[in-house]
Amino acid sequence: MNTSRWVISLGAIMVAAGLLAACGSDGAPSVSASGSGSGAASGSASASGTITGFGSVIVNGKKFETAGSTFTVDGLSGSQQDLKLGMTVTVNGSFNGDQRSARTVLQKDAVEGLVQSVAADGLSLVVMGQTVFVDSTTLIDDNIPGRNLLNLIAGTDHVEVNGHIRPNGIIQATYIERKLVNVTPEVRGFVSNHASGSAIFRIGNLTVNYGGADISDMPVPNGNNWDGLFVESKGTNFVNASTTLIATTVEPENQAVGQVIDEFEVEGFVTQAGTPNGNSIEFTIGTTPVRTTDSTEFRGGTVDEILLGTKMSAEGRFDGSTLVAKHVKFHESVRLEGDIATIGSNVFTIAGLPGVTVHVNSQTDLRGFSLSNVSPGDHVRVRGRVNGTASVIATRVELRSADRDLDLQGPVQSITGNDLVILGVSVDTSSVTHFESVSGSSMTRANFFAEVRVNSLVKVKGERNGVVVVWDEAELED
Numbered sequence: 380m381n382t383s384r385w386v387i388s389l390g391a392i393m394v395a396a397g398l399l400a401a402c403g404s405d406g407a408p409s410v411s412a413s414g415s416g417s418g419a420a421s422g423s424a425s426a427s428g429t430i431t432g433f434g435s436v437i438v439n440g441k442k443f444e445t446a447g448s449t450f451t452v453d454g455l456s457g458s459q460q461d462l463k464l465g466m467t468v469t470v471n472g473s474f475n476g477d478q479r480s481a482r483t484v485l486q487k488d489a490v491e492g493l494v495q496s497v498a499a500d501g502l503s504l505v506v507m508g509q510t511v512f513v514d515s516t517t518l519i520d521d522n523i524p525g526r527n528l529l530n531l532i533a534g535t536d537h538v539e540v541n542g543h544i545r546p547n548g549i550i551q552a553t554y555i556e557r558k559l560v561n562v563t564p565e566v567r568g569f570v571s572n573h574a575s576g577s578a579i580f581r582i583g584n585l586t587v588n589y590g591g592a593d594i595s596d597m598p599v600p601n602g603n604n605w606d607g608l609f610v611e612s613k614g615t616n617f618v619n620a621s622t623t624l625i626a627t628t629v630e631p632e633n634q635a636v637g638q639v640i641d642e643f644e645v646e647g648f649v650t651q652a653g654t655p656n657g658n659s660i661e662f663t664i665g666t667t668p669v670r671t672t673d674s675t676e677f678r679g680g681t682v683d684e685i686l687l688g689t690k691m692s693a694e695g696r697f698d699g700s701t702l703v704a705k706h707v708k709f710h711e712s713v714r715l716e717g718d719i720a721t722i723g724s725n726v727f728t729i730a731g732l733p734g735v736t737v738h739v740n741s742q743t744d745l746r747g748f749s750l751s752n753v754s755p756g757d758h759v760r761v762r763g764r765v766n767g768t769a770s771v772i773a774t775r776v777e778l779r780s781a782d783r784d785l786d787l788q789g790p791v792q793s794i795t796g797n798d799l800v801i802l803g804v805s806v807d808t809s810s811v812t813h814f815e816s817v818s819g820s821s822m823t824r825a826n827f828f829a830e831v832r833v834n835s836l837v838k839v840k841g842e843r844n845g846v847v848v849v850w851d852e853a854e855l856e857d
Contacts, residue, residue: 422641424474425697427667429541429553430466433459436484439646439692443470443481452486453539454563462486465518465554467541474642489550491539492564492617492624494531499826500816501529502855504538507566508585508622511540511550514817520556528555534619537562544568544665546648546687547834548583564624565613567632575600585622587612592626609666632666639699645669646692655682661701668701669693676706681740684709684764684772711774712836713802714788715761717843722750729759731785731843734769734803737761737776744775758782765789769803785848788838788856791831799837799853806839808853815854830855
């Protein structure tokens with residue numbers, strides 16, 4: 380059941396590497412004599428993302444040798460033994476052919492602080508004003524009893540969360556551990572509601588008071604001029620009653636400007652997206668500016684599908700301010716199943732899902748058939764990506780046996796009472812008898828609606844009888 384949960388809004392990903400800046404001032408490589416952007420066999424290399432393996436350090440599937448590397452973990456000098464699977468890092472180093480070597484490995488968490496609440500199903504929590512999502516890929520440290528977040532004590536326990544910032548500021552956790560000593564309240568995220576006269580701003584639901592903080596690396600405060608900046612805020616005092624951090628330092632995280640990296644990869648959520656011009660577009664994954672060109676290879680999508688909130692990855696040359704993409708890759712989040720209602724040369728609709736259009740392109744896997752040999756009434760299963768309010772780009776379409784089943788999965792666009800709007804379709808859940816959490820366990824209607832929010836990924840199942848659709852299942856997805 381579980382698939383990648385993502386959300387639409389200030390986008391991310393990230394994050395992803397939505398969490399981390401493209402590269403930091405901590406050991407970022409300088410201009411190399413030769414770079415992969417020009418087809419050279421060696422140069423500087425960097426990757427920002429999640430640790431997926433060791434035997435060296437593997438980030439986003441790329442292996443970096445670490446002999447002679449320096450490590451910074453939780454702001455302190457450390458070693459590779461201090462790192463754990465699921466931690467988010469920025470690796471700076473070099474490559475020679477297919478071999479990469481790390482000079483520096485910098486680990487940074489998304490939030491560290493007091494647990495304020497834990498959801499009843501243990502699949503989300505609030506840490507110092509930050510909503511944290513947990514899915515089947517999140518690694519829970521064994522210092523949390525049973526590796527179960529329900530064993531955390533709200534108002535008492537402190538945790539460190541590594542993960543990617545989703546477009547709306549929610550943290551998608553990759554690793555969570557309980558902090559037993561040396562807790563430093565800190566958070567990274569996008570600034571909102573900056574009020575320089577009061578020396579405060581917000582990150583998520585956290586108020587940051589920087590009246591006595593070191594802000595020497597920040598722009599001079601003026602009105603709301605910090606809004607939209609990605610910053611790190613640290614303090615010594617978190618006031619739980621008012622969800623306020625009394626900051627000691629606030630500093631920007633986008634410190635890569637001026638550094639050139641020949642081979643760089645970032646994965647996360649699109650947080651800003653421009654307008655395509657041919658095959659070229661400027662957008663941002665997490666905090667990393669990205670630009671495509673006529674020579675960029677698009678995997679699983681096209682340039683016009685780069686939208687706010689899209690989860691994707693990019694790899695190429697960082698020119699000092701922007702990642703010039705050699706290739707970009709899209710990630711899917713939509714699932715549809717039902718009978719074809721109308722069909723054209725490269726688009727079709729599904730009965731019972733009014734207004735939703737499914738687009739097919741040259742990269743769509745049609746599982747051995749073409750649209751020219753299917754007809755209205757044929758039953759199909761679709762996997763794809765959001766391409767607008769009610770538009771889907773299909774990555775795969777399968778012909779299925781005749782069935783009255785109707786499935787709809789996508790990000791929730793609005794919630795009113797028992798009604799969810801997904802891909803422009805109004806879903807009345809009053810007939811739903813079975814609700815599931817992200818882990819697949821049953822949950823009550825009340826718990827479901829306590830968990831679901833705008834941009835949550837939800838799958839609803841039902842049956843269509845003529846023009847009438849009766850929904851009977853609703854599932855939270857990851």
